[in-house]
Structure formats: structure tokens, C-alpha cells
Amino acid sequence: MMPEQEARVGGNVHAKVILRYGLLACLALGGLALSAGAQEGHPLTGSWHGDWGTSPTQRTPVFIFMKWDSKNIAGKINPGPKAATLTVATLDPSKWTVHLEGDGKDATGNPARIVIDGKLDDLGSYHRTISGTWMQGATKGDFKVTRD
Numbered sequence: 001m002m003p004e005q006e007a008r009v010g011g012n013v014h015a016k017v018i019l020r021y022g023l024l025a026c027l028a029l030g031g032l033a034l035s036a037g038a039q040e041g042h043p044l045t046g047s048w049h050g051d052w053g054t055s056p057t058q059r060t061p062v063f064i065f066m067k068w069d070s071k072n073i074a075g076k077i078n079p080g081p082k083a084a085t086l087t088v089a090t091l092d093p094s095k096w097t098v099h100l101e102g103d104g105k106d107a108t109g110n111p112a113r114i115v116i117d118g119k120l121d122d123l124g125s126y127h128r129t130i131s132g133t134w135m136q137g138a139t140k141g142d143f144k145v146t147r148d
Contacts, residue, residue: 042068043120043128044091044098050145052134062134064100064145077102077114084114096120098130112137 044066053059066075066089073089077100084104091098098118106112118132131144 042073043123044068044073044089047148048130048145049148050129050143052136052141052143054139054141062143062145077104077116091120096123098132104136106137106139110137116143118143 045068046066048064048066049062051059051061062078064075064077065079066073066086073086073091075086075089077084077086082105084102086100086102088099088101090100096119098116098120100114100116102114104112104114113135115135116132118130120128120130122128127146127148129144129146132142134141134143
């Protein structure tokens with residue numbers, strides 16, 4: 001082989017190695033970007049559905065929407081015309097307990113304070129749950145909601 005041909009072959013091999021490593025680096029960075037985009041953020045952020053009631057046979061469907069705004073947890077209980085805006089929303093990460101309060105309406109349409117105390121379970125799951133006690137006016141029951 002002539003020296004000129006050896007230089008071209010060696011140059012092509014060098015270019016291929018650089019191209020391969022560059023492609024691998026791009027794939028690795030792309031994978032990191034995708035995994036960063038999949039991070040969930042605050043554990044309460046999202047839509048939650050379930051029910052509450054005073055007995056296993058007397059249940060009321062419930063929907064809760066919560067969002068972390070980097071300072072506070074904001075949201076609504078049963079968004080719509082009868083929505084209760086959250087006035088208090090706290091999470092104790094040392095025990096994974098949740099406390100929510102809002103001003104809603106009872107079954108007859110009269111104003112009723114809603115106070116919810118629960119425990120966050122299945123924290124590692126996207127479909128985590130909150131369950132505990134639900135007080136609406138003078139009516140006390142239990143509840144369980146699952147994140148959608």
C-alpha cells in the first residue's frame with residue numbers, strides 16, 4: 001500500500017471512531033433528557049379520584065385536583081359548579097400525611113366546611129393513594145383517592 005492510501009485508510013478509521021463516540025454521546029444525552037422529562041415533581045400534583053362516605057354502602061364520588069406552584073399546594077375538590085377551592089393544603093413528608101381544607105356545600109346545597117386528613121401510600125407508584133378521614137360539615141366518614 002502506498003503511504004497516501006495508508007493515510008486515507010487511517011483517516012477514515014479515525015473519523016468512524018469519532019462518529020461512533022459522538023453518536024453514543026448523543027444517545028446518552030437524549031436518554032437523560034427523556035428521563036428528566038419523566039420526573040413527576042411534587043407528590044400531590046395531579047388529578048385524584050375516589051370516594052368518601054359514612055359506610056361501605058353509602059359512598060360519594062370525589063375528584064381532587066392539586067398543583068404545586070413552587071411555594072404552595074393549590075387545587076379544588078370536585079371542580080365544577082359545586083367546587084370547593086382548597087384554602088389549606090399541607091404535606092408532612094416525615095410521615096407522608098396530608099391535610100386539606102376547603103369550603104364546599106352539603107347534599108342540600110348549604111355551605112359546609114370540608115376537612116380531609118389522610119396518609120399518602122404507594123409513594124413510588126404513579127398511581128399512589130391517599131386515604132383517611134373526611135369531614136364535610138358535621139358528617140364524618142372515610143375516603144380513598146388514587147392519582148390518575
